[in-house]
Amino acid sequence: EVHLVESGGGLVQPGGSLRLSCAASGFTFSSYWMSWVRQAPGKGLEWVANIKQDGSEKYYVDSVKGRCTISRDNAKNSLYLQMNSLRAEDTAIYYCASNIVAAGYLDYWGQGTLVTVSS
């Protein structure tokens, strides 16, 4: 059974940094694209970043470019999101999601980790 578990969220001051992690199990992690998607309180879904199987391609939504870095460790079956220069508008639940069944679609999701940016 596919299992994705995020961690690393919390309360951080504007301008601060956080590193989110996602532990994957139940599938061959190294074979699939992975993504981060966020959801601000009471709002819709927003794709944040994704990364190719071997980490050779990484893409970001414009609003986080230059401030966030997605990475993965296939030996540890783990996905990461390093977030720097955090802003109030980055406050959201951050989900990691996989592209297993159908490329380009987010077929399995973690439960999410809440990031709150506030002074």
Place this chain on the structure above:
Amino acid sequence: EIVLTQSPATLSLSPGERATLSCRASQNINHYLAWYQQKPGQAPRLLIYDASRRATGIPARFSGSGSGTDFTLTISSLEPEDFTVYYCQQRYKWPPEYTFGGGTKVEIK
């Protein structure tokens, strides 16, 4: 950037009724569209991908149709657990771009 517009924002129906949700793309996306269901406090769940293919374990009352710019999610007979929020998502320009629609809330009338 491809924009997805979902309508209506809220759909008020009774259990057993048919629900028809719309998603319109700002340009042709062929059949590269998915639908997700999100219940309160939970992560989204993939329902439909490639416009009409049901994901694993999704009940047959959920169906998707459309191509090009206009897409529909139909719930043939609403069950109590279906009253929640639905999002569409396109992958026409993936990688890298994913775009989500703004969502439709299906509420009990």
